[in-house]
Amino acid sequence: MKTIAICSFFVLFAMVAGLVATTPAAYADHSxxxxxxxxxxxxxxxxxxxxxxxxxxxxxxxxxxxxxxxxxxxxxxxxxxxxxxxxxxxxxxxxxxxxxxxxxxxxxxxxxxxxxxxxxxxxxxxxxxxEVGAAEDDHGDDHGDEMMMMPEGDATATGMLSDGTMVSIWASAPTAGEAMEISIEFADAEHVNHDIMVTQDGEEVLNDEGAHHHEGTGMHTTAPLSSSDPVDITITFQGYGIDEKTGPIGEEVVFTNVVPEFGTIAMMILAVAIISIVAVTAKSRVIPRF
The missing domain is CATH 2.60.40.420 (Cupredoxins -  blue copper proteins)
Known part of the structure; x- marks a missing residue:
């Protein structure tokens, strides 16, 4: 009976996460x-x-x-x-x-x-x-990064830490030969510390350890990608605070097959939500009891 209840909770959360996540917009917010x-x-x-x-x-x-x-x-x-x-x-x-x-x-x-x-x-x-609200470039400059917006309520994918903090990412489309930008938000959190690992086809394209975001939001840039295949993103939470760290340190939120394209997003989010919770539960050994 407990197993059925736990599974029902996972599925319910995954469905909610899938409904609230949508495709990213064409402009970048860099406030x-x-x-x-x-x-x-x-x-x-x-x-x-x-x-x-x-x-x-x-x-x-x-x-x-x-x-x-x-x-x-x-x-x-x-x-x-x-x-x-x-x-x-x-x-x-x-x-x-x-x-x-x-x-x-x-x-x-x-x-x-x-x-x-x-x-x-x-x-x-x-x-x-x-300039504020500037449209993104058409890859005519040297860096060629495709930027994205972090609009309120819209995300490429969403997961959750065991303390209830929502973790959302916004990602530019993976393009061969170009870097990929990934914005991250820890909702209603300040002084957030985390690691972020991004891999594509099993190859590491970003390993940012000890990132600190003053207001819970920040952006990371990968190395140029070798293909336009989806990427896997692992966020490892390292605590709230500057000197003394608090929160569920060491928990992971895992996003798989991240490619923000309309039409695939809803199915992708469902898988991401389930994987996120399973990763958090396994790491922290927090098992809901009913």
């Missing part, structure tokens, strides 16, 4: 972005990885939006506009940002802003500032 240093970036080597030393290496934000520069690493870093060769250009500078500290910058001019760490000059990144 806020969080940038963190790669773990261990105080030593050379991160510059040779797909993720780079600042994550994301290229961040996009709207004019008037907020760039949160958060130091989740154990070493002190700076986010200094300019480049190691020419030095600071004076547009923004966090000064020495100690572990666990953050700095916010609100840009007022469209453009591309390179920055680096004055302590560890191999750490470089770029912030792209665009």
């Amino acid at each position: 806020e972005v969080t940038i963190v240093p790669a773990d261990g970036s105080g030593a050379p080597g991160c510059e040779e990885t797909a993720d780079g030393c600042y994550i994301p290496t290229t961040a996009t934000v709207d004019v008037g939006g907020v760039v949160i520069m958060s130091n989740t690493d154990t070493a002190a870093h700076t986010y200094t506009s300019g480049n190691p060769s020419d030095g600071p250009d004076g547009i923004f500078d966090t000064s020495l940002l100690m572990a666990g500290s953050s700095f916010e910058w609100s840009p007022d001019t469209v453009g591309e802003y390179p920055y680096f760490c004055m302590v560890h000059p191999w750490m470089i990144g770029t912030i792209i500032v665009q």
Whole structure:
């Protein structure tokens, strides 16, 4: 009897998740972005990885939006506009940002802003500032990323942590030779820490560990994909907070065969919802009792 009740709960949740998830829109919402240093970036080597030393290496934000520069690493870093060769250009500078500290910058001019760490000059990144509500490019520029919007209520896929926090993702369409953008939202949560692993055809295209999102939302970019096949996304929750972490640490929410195309989305969400709950239950050993 208990087994039937548990299965009924899984199926009910999956059906609800399938109904609330829809296809992404054609515009990108970049009102806020969080940038963190790669773990261990105080030593050379991160510059040779797909993720780079600042994550994301290229961040996009709207004019008037907020760039949160958060130091989740154990070493002190700076986010200094300019480049190691020419030095600071004076547009923004966090000064020495100690572990666990953050700095916010609100840009007022469209453009591309390179920055680096004055302590560890191999750490470089770029912030792209665009007009609010700007339509996405037609792949005519160098990066060729297909962006997506994170509209309220619409998501590529949705899962849930055992504490009831809804986890939603918005993903651009996987395209061979291009990077894929994945936005993530932990509903009604702040200072969220998590890892994200993305694989395509069994090959790792993103492994972002120690991501921190000040207001529960953020964006991640994969390495260029080898094909247009769907991807698998695993979110590993690492706690709420900056210094002391709380919540169901270590739980996983798994999204499989993610390809945000109309017509396949409803069926895909059903599978995602069931897999999400099973992954959480197995990890936490929280079994509902009736």
